[in-house]
Amino acid sequence: xxxxxxxxxxxxxxxxxxxxxxxxxxxxxxxxxxxxxxxxxxxxxxxxxxxxxxxxxxxxxxxxxxxxxxxxxxxxxxxxxxxxxxxxxxxxxxxxxxxxxxxxxxxxxxxxxxxxxxxxxxxxxxxxxxxxxxxxxxxxxxxxxxxxxxxxxxxxxxxxxxxxxx
Numbered sequence: 001x002x003x004x005x006x007x008x009x010x011x012x013x014x015x016x017x018x019x020x021x022x023x024x025x026x027x028x029x030x031x032x033x034x035x036x037x038x039x040x041x042x043x044x045x046x047x048x049x050x051x052x053x054x055x056x057x058x059x060x061x062x063x064x065x066x067x068x069x070x071x072x073x074x075x076x077x078x079x080x081x082x083x084x085x086x087x088x089x090x091x092x093x094x095x096x097x098x099x100x101x102x103x104x105x106x107x108x109x110x111x112x113x114x115x116x117x118x119x120x121x122x123x124x125x126x127x128x129x130x131x132x133x134x135x136x137x138x139x140x141x142x143x144x145x146x147x148x149x150x151x152x153x154x155x156x157x158x159x160x161x162x163x164x165x166x
Contacts, residue, residue, distance in 0.1 A: 005144060006143055010024075010140040011139055011140075018138060021048055022048040022049060022053075023051040023052065023054055025052050025127075026052050029125065032106065032123055033109070033124065034109040034110075034120075034122075035049075035052070035124070035125055036114035036115075037049070037114055037126075038126065038128045040130075045112045045129055049110045050063040053076065056078045056079040056107075056108065063083065070097065071083070071085075081108045081110065082110070083109075084099065085111075086112065086113040086114065087112065091117070091118060099121075125142055126143040126144070127142055
């Protein structure tokens with residue numbers, strides 16, 4: 001992720017603002033995109049994925065952290081979502097999950113603690129969520145490894161809203 005270019009940044013002050021960013025991603029990124037999430041414990045990764053799920057027509061109560069189950073699959077009225085949490089896994093244990101097959105399927109994919117992956121899957125973007133600062137402001141940064149990626153073509157052509165969200 002260190003070489004990836006910043007494509008978009010948001011600032012939120014509460015959980016609903018972080019959910020709104022997730023919902024906005026459903027409109028910014030094409031179906032099939034894998035969203036690789038990084039951030040400290042409690043930074044808001046699952047909250048962002050819940051916002052994405054709501055925008056895809058998934059009941060908000062269904063989108064919870066898959067920390068123990070590792071993988072949750074959701075089918076919404078507008079699209080599907082595969083939600084993965086790698087927090088409890090060591091990098092050498094991840095291949096046993098069979099992520100390649102899941103990631104090749106339709107719909108959005110969101111992977112929490114994605115920095116544990118050996119390499120980023122194709123058609124993926126990185127989102128780093130920073131813990132709130134002293135004023136309660138949380139910064140959310142969307143990065144892409146390659147501006148030629150099909151996942152961010154719309155972002156390159158200017159089809160994105162204002163860069164900051166309060």
